[in-house]
Amino acid sequence: MDGYSHSATIRDPAPLRPAASSSAASSSAGPDAAPASQALRVMQRTLKAPIDCVGTGLHSGKRVAIALRPAPAGHGIVFRRRDLGIDIPARFDWVADTRLCTVLAHPTIAAARVATVEHLMAALAGTGITNAIVEVDGPELPILDGSAASFVFLIDCAGSVEQDQPAACLEVLRRVRVAGADGSYAELLPPPRNAAAEIVPGLSARVAIEFSAPAIGAQAIALHVTPASFRKELAAARTFALFANIEAMRQAGLAKGGSLDNAVVVDGARVLNPSGLRMEREFVRHKLLDAVGDLALAGVVLCATLHAHRAGHALNNRLLRQLLAEPANWRLRDGALPDFLQQPAAPPRAAGASA
Numbered sequence: 001m002d003g004y005s006h007s008a009t010i011r012d013p014a015p016l017r018p019a020a021s022s023s024a025a026s027s028s029a030g031p032d033a034a035p036a037s038q039a040l041r042v043m044q045r046t047l048k049a050p051i052d053c054v055g056t057g058l059h060s061g062k063r064v065a066i067a068l069r070p071a072p073a074g075h076g077i078v079f080r081r082r083d084l085g086i087d088i089p090a091r092f093d094w095v096a097d098t099r100l101c102t103v104l105a106h107p108t109i110a111a112a113r114v115a116t117v118e119h120l121m122a123a124l125a126g127t128g129i130t131n132a133i134v135e136v137d138g139p140e141l142p143i144l145d146g147s148a149a150s151f152v153f154l155i156d157c158a159g160s161v162e163q164d165q166p167a168a169c170l171e172v173l174r175r176v177r178v179a180g181a182d183g184s185y186a187e188l189l190p191p192p193r194n195a196a197a198e199i200v201p202g203l204s205a206r207v208a209i210e211f212s213a214p215a216i217g218a219q220a221i222a223l224h225v226t227p228a229s230f231r232k233e234l235a236a237a238r239t240f241a242l243f244a245n246i247e248a249m250r251q252a253g254l255a256k257g258g259s260l261d262n263a264v265v266v267d268g269a270r271v272l273n274p275s276g277l278r279m280e281r282e283f284v285r286h287k288l289l290d291a292v293g294d295l296a297l298a299g300v301v302l303c304a305t306l307h308a309h310r311a312g313h314a315l316n317n318r319l320l321r322q323l324l325a326e327p328a329n330w331r332l333r334d335g336a337l338p339d340f341l342q343q344p345a346a347p348p349r350a351a352g353a354s355a
């Protein structure tokens with residue numbers, strides 16, 4: 001069971017609080033509709049204090065400790081392998097595997113990896129944290145309760161503080177689309193505009209999934225992701241697995257830490273977790289949570305419309321690579337680009353083929 005060193009063990013979704021004034025993203029536009037107006041400016045944000053916790057890696061099954069630490073403006077999110085003394089920045093072009101989770105890896109030091117980053121990345125992006133150091137003493141983040149709620153709870157325990165520089169907001173200018181062989185796709189389009197014709201920071205997402213298991217079936221969600229809507233609609237949605245696939249994953253040496261405490265398990269029409277689902281359409285909400293985390297690896301606040309159909313970590317990462325490979329696809333509205341976006345995107349790695 002995952003325990004916290006700073007707080008009581010959490011077994012159920014962390015309490016969902018109203019959004020702190022962590023971003024201007026949900027505020028309405030003022031009469032001044034100038035580009036990057038103050039009303040719509042997103043400021044950089046970091047943690048007020050360090051905080052740590054201990055949990056279990058979903059795939060390794062091993063106990064792992066992490067610490068979230070404040071970082072200065074312009075720093076971005078950086079994972080720090082304490083056991084190796086190596087930093088692994090949270091950047092899309094360092095994604096090395098996407099088959100069951102999103103794995104970041106150092107391009108030249110094979111052992112310097114960190115897996116299952118997507119739920120923490122979603123929690124950081126969802127709460128508006130743009131700068132942090134994530135120390136970890138092994139190759140995989142803890143799965144905690146399988147959602148982002150436990151990470152949001154940690155961030156709330158640490159507190160957060162606005163910094164004196166605007167966050168880089170990347171506006172998508174034209175449609176970018178990637179598709180899988182199975183009819184799955186993901187695309188980014190320009191963001192919607194409000195009544196004052198200003199683009200609103202963040203993702204306006206429409207995500208759909210389709211599973212043959214009747215307990216999941218076809219589900220869809222449409223949501224403008226803001227700190228408030230992330231907390232209310234997405235953070236508590238847990239990862240899920242089909243019972244029929246679990247034995248195969250175990251035989252492949254994966255999902256060793258998986259249990260009904262950190263995943264929804266579905267067998268046909270049944271949800272095997274005794275307490276059932278936390279919220280209606282929990283499955284598609286989790287898919288959007290994953291997308292928020294995966295797309296946060298752009299290292300900027302995305303201003304875009306996202307359409308995704310049966311997409312997953314692989315398509316999410318391909319989408320970012322395609323978006324950022326072509327400068328005509330986007331423009332910067334505010335802030336400064338992280339260093340890695342100022343250089344040509346790295347060529348695609350041999351990431352996992354599945355979506």
Ligand SMILES: [Zn+2]
Nearest residue numbers: 118239286290
């Ligand atoms: Zn997930």
